[in-house]
Amino acid sequence: MASSRLGSVQGMPIKLDNVGIAVRDLDAAIDFFTDLGLTVLGRDTISGEWADTAVGLDGNHVNIAMLQTPDGTGRLELFEYIHPDALETEPTRPNEIGMHRVAFSVDNLEVALEVAAAHGCYPLRGVASYGDVYKLTYVRGPSGIIVMLAQELRKG
The missing domain is CATH 3.10.180.10 (2,3-Dihydroxybiphenyl 1,2-Dioxygenase, domain 1)
Structure with missing residues (x-):
């Protein structure tokens, strides 16, 4: 595996904070994951210029929920788009490139x-x-x- 001078800066701490997943129905997704044992840390509605800039979408407006695993080490950020409209795609297959x-x-x-x-x-x-x-x-x-x-x- 090739290494990068920028990719492994000595002493730069990094940790996985959360995995974000766009969902069609935020409440249904929360119900599913909380029934599996995750806990809702909080819910919010996000919009504004800062959100447009961070995400790279004009008019970015979403309802979000942050969930955490019982051991406190894993978090999921679930988001349901208000604007722009959410795009329906075919369900991901296990052999597709990208997060699945x-x-x-x-x-x-x-x-x-x-x-x-x-x-x-x-x-x-x-x-x-x-x-x-x-x-x-x-x-x-x-x-x-x-x-x-x-x-x-x-x-x-």
Whole structure:
């Protein structure tokens, strides 16, 4: 893998803050993710020149919600566009280039799948085992989001 002089500046701390996902129905997406165990940290409506500049869209106006995993290390920012109009696309497939899934480690995959099913969300194909390490599946979540659910089989 090629290295870049700018890409690895010694001493520059970096951490993943959140993953942003545009959704068709903010409340439905919040319900899905909170039922899986995430907590809503806050909700807001964002607009103005600063938002236009940051996002690169004129008239950027969205309703957002920030959610956090129970361990406090992972956050999702869900946003529903008011303006410009949200663009519907075909649901992402696992082999498409670009961001296509968000992954969660769960204590009990069967319970997580029951929660997903209550929201009309089901595995793309089924549940698989990655050796004796994980039991996992990809679920088509709200707004077509692919959500990986994985249960660690070996603890300790």
